[in-house]
Amino acid sequence: MAESLPQSGESAQLVQDLAQDFVRFAVDAGVLRFGEFKTKAGRMSPYFFNAGLFDDGAKMAQLSEFYAKAILASGIEFDMVFGPAYKGIPLAATVAVELARQGRNVPFAYNRKEAKDHGEGGSLVGAPLKGKVLIIDDVMSAGTAARESIALIQSAGATPHAMAIALDRQEKATENGQDVPHSAVQYVRDHLGLKVATIAKLEDLLAFLAQGEAAEKMREHHSRVLSYRRQYGVHD
Structure with a gap:
C-alpha cells in the first residue's frame, strides 16, 4: 500500500492476505471480470473492475x-471522510459506518454534482469539511x-490529505492522448501531495491468478494480464 507506515513482517502479511481476499471477493461478486474491455485511455484491457x-x-x-x-x-x-459524487457517496457513508464499528468514529460528507438553490443550498452534504480529509473512491x-x-x-477551508481506493491498476496514465511514465496513483501521490491507501493492486491480482486453485482455472487470464502489465505497467 502506498505511503503507509513501516510494517512488521506480521502486519505486512496481513495486508497481503487482505489484498488476496479482496481480489477473490471481487472475482466472486462479478465485479472483477476478464475478457476484452476498452479503457478510458483507449487500451484493450484483459480485465475490468466495475x-x-x-x-x-x-x-x-x-x-x-x-x-x-x-x-x-x-x-x-485523517479527521473525516469525503465521497466524491457519484460512486464515492455510498462508499463514504458505508466506510464511515464500518470505521465506527471498528472503533474509529469520524464524520463524513459528500458533494452533489449541481448545487441546490433551496433548503440548505450548496453542493456539500453531511458534516462540515474540516481538518485532514480522506477522500474515498x-x-x-x-x-x-x-x-x-x-x-x-x-475551498471549504479543510486539508485534502489522502485518498483510499479499492484497486490500483498500476498502469501508465495518459495526457493529451499520450502515455506518460507515471500512473494516476503516482500522480496523485507525488504531484498532488496526497497519501494513497489501496486495498489491492494489479500485482495482487496477478498473484491471485498465479497460485492455488485460480492457477488452473485462470491460467490464460494470468498470461494476458501479465502481458498487459509488461506493455503498460508502472512500478512503485
Missing part, C-alpha cells in the same frame, strides 16, 4: 470492511476526480 456491481447490502457491507481495514492498516491520519484512471475533490475541500 465497482458499480457491488450492488446489494451484503456486498457493500463486505466492501466497506475491506476499505476500513486497509485504511486503518495504512497508518494514514473506487479506482483512479487520470486523477481528475482527485483534483476536483481537492479544489472543493480546499
Whole structure:
C-alpha cells in the first residue's frame, strides 16, 4: 500500500492476505471480470473492475470492511471522510459506518454534482469539511476526480490529505492522448501531495491468478494480464 507506515513482517502479511481476499471477493461478486474491455485511455484491457456491481447490502457491507481495514492498516491520519459524487457517496457513508464499528468514529460528507438553490443550498452534504480529509473512491484512471475533490475541500477551508481506493491498476496514465511514465496513483501521490491507501493492486491480482486453485482455472487470464502489465505497467 502506498505511503503507509513501516510494517512488521506480521502486519505486512496481513495486508497481503487482505489484498488476496479482496481480489477473490471481487472475482466472486462479478465485479472483477476478464475478457476484452476498452479503457478510458483507449487500451484493450484483459480485465475490468466495475465497482458499480457491488450492488446489494451484503456486498457493500463486505466492501466497506475491506476499505476500513486497509485504511486503518495504512497508518494514514485523517479527521473525516469525503465521497466524491457519484460512486464515492455510498462508499463514504458505508466506510464511515464500518470505521465506527471498528472503533474509529469520524464524520463524513459528500458533494452533489449541481448545487441546490433551496433548503440548505450548496453542493456539500453531511458534516462540515474540516481538518485532514480522506477522500474515498473506487479506482483512479487520470486523477481528475482527485483534483476536483481537492479544489472543493480546499475551498471549504479543510486539508485534502489522502485518498483510499479499492484497486490500483498500476498502469501508465495518459495526457493529451499520450502515455506518460507515471500512473494516476503516482500522480496523485507525488504531484498532488496526497497519501494513497489501496486495498489491492494489479500485482495482487496477478498473484491471485498465479497460485492455488485460480492457477488452473485462470491460467490464460494470468498470461494476458501479465502481458498487459509488461506493455503498460508502472512500478512503485
